[in-house]
Amino acid sequence: MKNHSEDSLDPDDWTAFRAQSHRMLDDMLDYVEHIRQRPVWQPIPDVIRQRFDEALPQTGTDLTTLHQRFMHEILPYAVGNVHPGFMGWVHGGGTPIGMVADMLAAGLNANLGGRNQMPVEVERQIVRWMRELFQFPDSASGVFVTGTSMANLMSVLVAKTATLGTGVRQSGVQNLDSKLVAYTSAEAHGCIAQAMDLSGLGSAALRRIPTDDQHQMHTEALQAAIAADREAGLHPFFIAGTAGTVDVGAIDDLNALADIARDQSLWLHIDGAYGALGMMSDEVAPKLAGIERADSIAFDFHKWGQVQYDAGFLLVRDGSLHMQAFAAPVAYLRREARGLAAGSPWPCDFGPDLSRGFRALKTWFTIQAFGTEKLGETISHTCHLARYLAQQIALHPALELLAPVNLNIVCFRYRCDDADHVNREIVADLHESGIAVPSTTTVKGQLAIRAAIVNHRTGKQDIDALLCAVLAMGKARCT
Ligand SMILES: *Cc1c(COP(=O)(O)O)cnc(C)c1O
Numbered sequence: 001m002k003n004h005s006e007d008s009l010d011p012d013d014w015t016a017f018r019a020q021s022h023r024m025l026d027d028m029l030d031y032v033e034h035i036r037q038r039p040v041w042q043p044i045p046d047v048i049r050q051r052f053d054e055a056l057p058q059t060g061t062d063l064t065t066l067h068q069r070f071m072h073e074i075l076p077y078a079v080g081n082v083h084p085g086f087m088g089w090v091h092g093g094g095t096p097i098g099m100v101a102d103m104l105a106a107g108l109n110a111n112l113g114g115r116n117q118m119p120v121e122v123e124r125q126i127v128r129w130m131r132e133l134f135q136f137p138d139s140a141s142g143v144f145v146t147g148t149s150m151a152n153l154m155s156v157l158v159a160k161t162a163t164l165g166t167g168v169r170q171s172g173v174q175n176l177d178s179k180l181v182a183y184t185s186a187e188a189h190g191c192i193a194q195a196m197d198l199s200g201l202g203s204a205a206l207r208r209i210p211t212d213d214q215h216q217m218h219t220e221a222l223q224a225a226i227a228a229d230r231e232a233g234l235h236p237f238f239i240a241g242t243a244g245t246v247d248v249g250a251i252d253d254l255n256a257l258a259d260i261a262r263d264q265s266l267w268l269h270i271d272g273a274y275g276a277l278g279m280m281s282d283e284v285a286p287k288l289a290g291i292e293r294a295d296s297i298a299f300d301f302h303k304w305g306q307v308q309y310d311a312g313f314l315l316v317r318d319g320s321l322h323m324q325a326f327a328a329p330v331a332y333l334r335r336e337a338r339g340l341a342a343g344s345p346w347p348c349d350f351g352p353d354l355s356r357g358f359r360a361l362k363t364w365f366t367i368q369a370f371g372t373e374k375l376g377e378t379i380s381h382t383c384h385l386a387r388y389l390a391q392q393i394a395l396h397p398a399l400e401l402l403a404p405v406n407l408n409i410v411c412f413r414y415r416c417d418d419a420d421h422v423n424r425e426i427v428a429d430l431h432e433s434g435i436a437v438p439s440t441t442t443v444k445g446q447l448a449i450r451a452a453i454v455n456h457r458t459g460k461q462d463i464d465a466l467l468c469a470v471l472a473m474g475k476a477r478c479t
Pocket of ligand 1: 150242244246271
């Protein structure tokens, strides 16, 4: 007799299912263990893309077939950020521990919106650890979100409600006496402007302050902009500093920003998407001085923290202001003193999400398994590799460094007439070669090959392979 309902979606034959599951696990362990033997990336053949244009299936397919399709049609054509040769954009590499932890989380299928359950306590443990890491008070709150784009948006919403009072949640921002304005560096991530847009305040209310030769926000220009806006009858409310810019890895002078925010009574938010977890590295932490004075910090465990996607996080100094921006009393989410509906406040009180996955578990496993020392060493190592790459570039007359190397990002190019075009072609050649995957950006108007070294697997040999390939491709392209 079957030990489950006829209509259940569970397997009929658990023994066969178990064997098949173990094969799937083994395949993924093989993938990670032997990742170096693969190209970093390869183009998707048209026939494979077309196979994903089939009609909605009405009947089922057996798991073994689906697994084979995954192995042949999906796995080989991913972005490649698990690979040590991946240096594009700012992507973390993940770990085998995070991978199996994610499987445990999937098995539990926990909904972390709230309620009296241990998974929520795991998330609270991470909140306490992050308070400790950033020297925030016990009254600080934190919540997992998809990524820093979402966390930055939420910080604008918390600061807006803190500035205007909770009444704005009903009245909206349509009839404000004076318009709210915010400030960030010209090199800030695009999601800061998007956060202003999505919050209803409008991206035009974001002042993009110029940067200096170290790519840090010009603090005098910031003060002048605030003064000019006050003069014009506007209401300055928010500064978004950056700890690790996407283009070159610059960290704003966070203490100077904290002084200005304090003197001007503005909310200081730090976009520390990848840089903030540099707090775990002896080498990077001193550069983040002042981050402990912020009102809120957004960051991603899925970048330098090497946790599997996605694992963004928002930390807010004043937990009550955080909650006042989002909490909403509704009957079906009533809190009780005991039973499963106890344990208020819940994570859903700190953001727009009600149903939420167990992102905290893969993060808890990663931090527990390695400790902050080891994770910090891998962060330092990526910075050492970036300096090594910069040294090699300086030694080679065909190459040119385009920005100072402050952390783990190196912007450079092959010297040539029509350099923008040639370097863009070199990067596409590199992608298609499967040897290394940097990305491009524009630094002071010039197209740069941008190597963002984030993956803990990347070593000196991968930097050498990148250099060697850039030189060969540059030579071939630049005639
Ligand atoms: C990656 C990044 C973001 C966006 O974070 P997501 O997790 O991709 O949403 C924002 N700011 C900076 C500085 C980043 O590096």
